[in-house]
Amino acid sequence: MNKKLVEIPGTTLPFYTYEKDGLTIYEFNATECNPPEPMVNTVKGLSLLKNENDRLVGLFFHEPFPLYERIPFTISHEAVELDSGDFQVTFKKAE
Numbered sequence: 001m002n003k004k005l006v007e008i009p010g011t012t013l014p015f016y017t018y019e020k021d022g023l024t025i026y027e028f029n030a031t032e033c034n035p036p037e038p039m040v041n042t043v044k045g046l047s048l049l050k051n052e053n054d055r056l057v058g059l060f061f062h063e064p065f066p067l068y069e070r071i072p073f074t075i076s077h078e079a080v081e082l083d084s085g086d087f088q089v090t091f092k093k094a095e
Contacts, residue, residue: 003027008048013041015048027057031086039067042091046075049093056091063087 003016006026015028026048030038038060045056058064063079064087071077076094079087 006048008044011041011044012037015041015045017048022053024054025057026055027059029059031059031061038064039070042067043070046071046091049075049091052093052095054092058089058091060087060089061085064089 001018001020003018006015006017008015011028013028013030013033015026017024017026019025026045028041028045030041033041038058042056042058042064045058048054049056059082063081068077071091074094075091077089077091079089081087
């Protein structure tokens, strides 16, 4: 998998993109950040979701419940707890 760095104005974390199973994945890791940095970066990263084949995947040190209240209704999310105890949250345009 060939990941490429993506420049997003206003973010403080690196975002990467790659193709997988016909989807364009954008990902970032916020596991070592303190609030509000994970929320700010996620909200900025949501601007990358242009169509139904785009996904934003964030890694968080806990499930980011306060973040869910701040995302637009046009965006859905799915959270999975990883073996490490971190959470992987995938965002996409709502169907």
